[in-house]
Amino acid sequence: MRKLLWVLFAAGVLSGCKKEEAPAPARQAAGTEAGEGSREAPTEAPEAFDDSKPYALTQAKLDAYVGYQRQVLDAYAAMARELQAAKARLTAGTLDAQGRPVGMTESMKAIESKAESEAQARRAAGLSEEDVNRIGSLITDVITQRHMAAMLDLAGELEKLEEMQARLKPEQQKELAPQIEVMRQRVEETEKLVSVRKIHGDANVDLVLTREQDLMRNYQDMLKSFGGKAQ
Structure with a gap:
């Protein structure tokens, strides 16, 4: 599923670089190579876990996840650079020895490299797929809400509203209460x-x-990587 998402992302990056469809023999060759590649490097079977059960976070796993998250962000940044370079080659019409667009082949390699880097980072951190998914969900919920609270400054808006109320007549204050x-x-x-x-x-x-x-620094770096505006 993750690989599919990155494939879709690459398609977006490479959009606007429309080329003529490759001849049938070239398409068949590409399909054959893809099949051989999948046989040579089988993907790991996804772990099964029940996310309806409570998850007990520990300090050790949290610290491991923070490091893992940073490595994943670095891998994403590297992939984004490679995709941009591939887009430039695709736009230029560069072909490989088989007459296929170089950029598309390189973009797929970049995605596969990112996916492998992510898996290696997870294993190096000693985290299971369940750990990554459950901790990621928890951290996302906490940090996004903290980030939005800082952006909206609700406490500051409340203070302004209370100051305005204090300047109103008693009946108007009652209406605003x-x-x-x-x-x-x-x-x-x-x-x-x-x-x-x-x-x-509460404990988590x-x-x-x-x-x-x-975690907030990682979150803001992620927003920048995706073209968002960090605050």
């Missing part, structure tokens, strides 16, 4: 990660927050 109460509850829920704690448990969330600075 329900809105302020709703905002106050929203700020409290966001800052305390109430909804995230209901899903993942509190543990993730001990590495918030590193």
